Amino acid sequence: MNNTIITRRDFMKGAACAGMAATVGFPVELSLGDETVAKTKVVIIRDSTVLGGGGEIDSAVLSQMLDKGAAELFDRNDAASAWNRIFSPDDIVGVKSNKWPYLPTPPEMERAIRQRALKSGIHEDNISIDDRGVRENKIFKKATALINVRALKYHHWAGIGGCLKNYIMFVPRPEDYHDDSCADLGTIWKLPHIAGKTKLNILAMLTPLFHGIGPHHFDRKYVWEYKGIIVGTDPVAVDAVGLRIVEAKRMEHFGKYRPLAPPAHHIRFAETRHGVGTSDPDKIELIKLGWQDGVLI
Amino acid sequence: MMNAGHVLKKLLFLCSAVFILTWAISGCGRGRMDSDDMNEYLPDEIDGLKISGEPRTYDRDGIFRYIDGAGEVYRQYDYRRVLVKQYVGRENMAITAELFDMGTPSDAYGIFSHSRETPDIGFGQGSEFKSGLLCFWKNRYFVCLYSEEQSERTESAIRELASQIDSLTPAGGRVPQIVALLPAEGLDEFRVRFFHKYTSLSLHYYLADENILDLDETTNVVFAQYRPDAARILLIEYDDPGLADIAIGKFKTAYIPDADSSGMMLIENGKWVLARNIDRYAIVVLDSPDEQVAAALSDLIAANIRETAKEREASGE
Numbered sequence: 001m002n003n004t005i006i007t008r009r010d011f012m013k014g015a016a017c018a019g020m021a022a023t024v025g026f027p028v029e030l031s032l033g034d035e036t037v038a039k040t041k042v043v044i045i046r047d048s049t050v051l052g053g054g055g056e057i058d059s060a061v062l063s064q065m066l067d068k069g070a071a072e073l074f075d076r077n078d079a080a081s082a083w084n085r086i087f088s089p090d091d092i093v094g095v096k097s098n099k100w101p102y103l104p105t106p107p108e109m110e111r112a113i114r115q116r117a118l119k120s121g122i123h124e125d126n127i128s129i130d131d132r133g134v135r136e137n138k139i140f141k142k143a144t145a146l147i148n149v150r151a152l153k154y155h156h157w158a159g160i161g162g163c164l165k166n167y168i169m170f171v172p173r174p175e176d177y178h179d180d181s182c183a184d185l186g187t188i189w190k191l192p193h194i195a196g197k198t199k200l201n202i203l204a205m206l207t208p209l210f211h212g213i214g215p216h217h218f219d220r221k222y223v224w225e226y227k228g229i230i231v232g233t234d235p236v237a238v239d240a241v242g243l244r245i246v247e248a249k250r251m252e253h254f255g256k257y258r259p260l261a262p263p264a265h266h267i268r269f270a271e272t273r274h275g276v277g278t279s280d281p282d283k284i285e286l287i288k289l290g291w292q293d294g295v296l297i
Numbered sequence: 298m299m300n301a302g303h304v305l306k307k308l309l310f311l312c313s314a315v316f317i318l319t320w321a322i323s324g325c326g327r328g329r330m331d332s333d334d335m336n337e338y339l340p341d342e343i344d345g346l347k348i349s350g351e352p353r354t355y356d357r358d359g360i361f362r363y364i365d366g367a368g369e370v371y372r373q374y375d376y377r378r379v380l381v382k383q384y385v386g387r388e389n390m391a392i393t394a395e396l397f398d399m400g401t402p403s404d405a406y407g408i409f410s411h412s413r414e415t416p417d418i419g420f421g422q423g424s425e426f427k428s429g430l431l432c433f434w435k436n437r438y439f440v441c442l443y444s445e446e447q448s449e450r451t452e453s454a455i456r457e458l459a460s461q462i463d464s465l466t467p468a469g470g471r472v473p474q475i476v477a478l479l480p481a482e483g484l485d486e487f488r489v490r491f492f493h494k495y496t497s498l499s500l501h502y503y504l505a506d507e508n509i510l511d512l513d514e515t516t517n518v519v520f521a522q523y524r525p526d527a528a529r530i531l532l533i534e535y536d537d538p539g540l541a542d543i544a545i546g547k548f549k550t551a552y553i554p555d556a557d558s559s560g561m562m563l564i565e566n567g568k569w570v571l572a573r574n575i576d577r578y579a580i581v582v583l584d585s586p587d588e589q590v591a592a593a594l595s596d597l598i599a600a601n602i603r604e605t606a607k608e609r610e611a612s613g614e
Contacts, residue, residue: 005551007505012565100365156367156500165366174361178369180506181499213412214430215395215441217367221428261500 039285040237040278044205045069046228046291051206055225059108062206062229065290066112069231070200072287080119086199087145089121094143095129098150098166102218103209105131105150109202109229113147134169146194148235149202152242153209156217158182159264160246162239163201170194181262186270186277189235201238203230208242210249224249227291236270236277237284241297243267244281248296335380335396338438338466346392346454349385354378373497374407375400386454390446394458397439402470403517407491409434411500414487420463422472431455436469475517475534478578478605480597488522502529502583509551510579511535511544528568528590531581532598541574548572548581561588575599576606 045065050058067079076082087093095113097105110129117127128139140146148163155161157178164185168174170193177185188194206229211222226245232238243264250258271279278284288295341348353363356378360368363379371379377398384392399405406423409432415425421440424433429447433440442459444451473491490501493516495508501520504510510533512518517534535541545560553562553570560572571582571591580598585591 005505005507005509007509007552008503009552009564155365157369158366161365168366174366175358175369178366181496182366212367213414213428214432214443215397216364219428219430220445259503261503262496263499263503265506 039283040232040234041073041285041287042230042232042234042237042241043069043072043287043289044228044230044241044295044297045072045289046205046226046295048227048291048293050227051225055207057106057108057206059111062106062108063112063115065229066109066116066202066231068289069202069229070116072289073200073231073233079116083116083120086147087117087120087122091117091120091122091145092126092139092143093117093122093128093145093147094134094137094140095127095147095149096134096140096166096169097129097131098161099131100151100153100161102216103151103153103207103223106204106206109149109204113149113202117147132169135172141193143197146198147200147202148198149204151204151206151208152230152246154212154217154222154246154260155264156212157262158185158266159260159262160239160243160267162203162242162264162267163235164189164239164266164270167194167235181264182266183269184273185266186236186274189270189276190274198235199233201232201235203238203242205229205242205245208246208249210246210253222253226294226296228295234277236267236279239264239267239270240279240281240284241286245296252296335378335398335438338462339380339382339394339396340458340461340465341382343458343461346384346386346390346458349383349391353381355381369496370411370500371397371399371408373492373494374404376404376408384458390444390451390454392442392444392451392455392458394462395441396462397441399434399437399439402434402437403473403491405434405437405439405470406472406476407493408439410489410491411497413489416487420459421466422468422470424459426452426456429455431459433459433463435463435466438466440466473517473519474605475519475532478532478598478601479519479521479530480594480601483523483525485522485524490520492518492520498531502531505551507551509548510581511540511547523594526584526586526590528585528594529583530594530598531579531583533579533581535577535579538574538577541577541579545572545574545579545581548579559592561591571595573599575602578602 045068047061047065050061070082071079074082074085097110114127128137130137130140134140148166150166153161158165158181167188168177171188205226207223208226209223213219230238230241267279270276355363357376360371377400380396382394384394399408409423413425415427418424418426421433421435430443440462442455476491493514495512498512515536519532521530549556549572553572556562562570564570569585569588569591573580573595580595582591582594
């Protein structure tokens with residue numbers, strides 16, 4: 001077989017590494033033996049009370065989840081010092097949100113981030129929350145710190161819409177990054193106006209979307225109350241964890257392995273082609289806080 | 298004083314300018330007429346429902362403002378534009394209607410086939426209703442109607458609106474000819490996908506990370522599943538027999554290098570793969586439970602191709 005082409009058969013042979021598995025989602029165990037590798041920390045925080053009976057978000061609970069996540073991520077005893085680790089008072093902060101109408105970044109989450117930036121001493125005029133207008137936004141143009149926050153969803157072109165994909169609005173022609181199911185989204189993270197500025201990536205997993213139908217690929221039937229958030233400094237690792245949860249949910253829901261179509265291989269490529277993070281589960285230190293029922297990972 | 302020649306020149310210039318201006322105002326001809334036609338296909342009001350807000354249109358480049366990056370699914374076809382109207386009814390009932398101009402009837406069928414899962418419900422030239430979403434295709438148009446509220450009253454209103462749109466939209470076109478080449482026996486009619494490009498194939502079935510079948514906008518592809526063992530057929534129509542031959546050679550090299558002389562090979566999952574080309578078609582059978590099923594499906598398609606060619610020849614096409 002042509003060695004330069006990765007085919008479906010390569011996965012069947014079981015010769016694929018975990019990174020390759022991410023291409024189509026085949027579950028593959030990877031052992032690194034006794035080798036010690038530096039791991040990327042990712043924190044999942046869940047709380048069964050964050051959503052009310054009607055799906056309304058409890059802002060206080062969500063804020064506590066965010067604080068717990070930040071403290072754990074940066075090894076701090078209290079949330080305030082964690083946020084002070086994230087922000088400096090003279091920072092200019094752009095919060096890259098996501099306004100997809102069916103599953104937007106929760107406004108409660110946006111408010112919580114703004115409040116924490118203010119408490120860290122940042123001037124109100126130096127904070128902006130935006131999605132589609134980031135390229136024209138004056139704050140984003142001179143931002144020294146970016147916070148990347150969005151809801152996780154199945155995406156009918158990229159496999160999943162997570163932290164990596166959320167930065168596609170930073171380029172003038174997003175469609176230029178659509179080739180091969182958005183395989184090279186990782187390159188966006190190396191652009192001069194982006195690189196090194198992201199202090200925190202947050203995947204809102206309160207009600208993730210694990211499958212889609214229809215013109216907008218959204219159906220409430222495929223949303224479930226996971227009641228969690230995932231935080232990390234590495235967008236690739238955060239997305240890789242989110243992807244595993246979505247795949248586990250699909251397995252649970254459909255009763256059989258049903259790979260994402262298209263594959264979310266942009267996550268693997270962000271590591272292997274573009275070196276912007278870690279997708280390999282064995283190189284991720286996953287911390288799970290709070291409610292554990294149905295954690296799926 | 299101006300002479301007669303000069304006056305004539307000025308008149309000609311004036312007439313040309315008026316003509317160009319009129320043409321421009323009318324939307325450069327056919328494009329604007331299409332938009333106007335589309336507006337008529339989505340009525341502003343039916344019994345119990347009327348539009349709310351201004352209709353919106355998103356063209357090929359603008360679709361991402363409406364459907365996010367997944368708008369690429371439409372752009373893999375000859376998608377031209379979508380007209381969107383929001384309807385409101387009694388007790389806050391809200392329905393969204395989308396009319397996609399897919400450029401050709403084949404591509405309207407294609408986008409309809411992309412995610413089809415359920416039996417026809419009698420609208421247009423093919424339709425389905427699932428989870429509060431009603432879709433049908435007719436002529437070169439693909440219509441989607443849905444409501445966030447999933448209830449009997451919204452389903453009833455959606456069906457009524459679909460009926461009106463169906464009656465206003467002109468008939469025309471047909472299912473792509475290549476679909477008729479699929480053997481009917483055992484065919485899962487809800488798993489027949491029509492498209493052109495390799496990216497679309499990857500949405501349905503990951504084969505390889507490179508385009509090992511040379512699919513592009515010039516190829517017509519049908520991907521179908523068969524009962525009871527989920528064998529799959531990938532049938533591709535190229536512009537000429539030479540391209541089909543090259544593509545099958547490329548596929549064999551990349552995917553089944555140890556295939557026998559008939560193009561058959563048993564692979565790691567215990568299933569059989571068969572690849573061959575006939576005339577300008579490439580036939581690939583995937584996930585076949587045994588050699589006999591693969592050969593039978595392939596032979597039936599080959600026979601259908603020959604039969605169709607004969608019919609074309611007889612009719613002088």
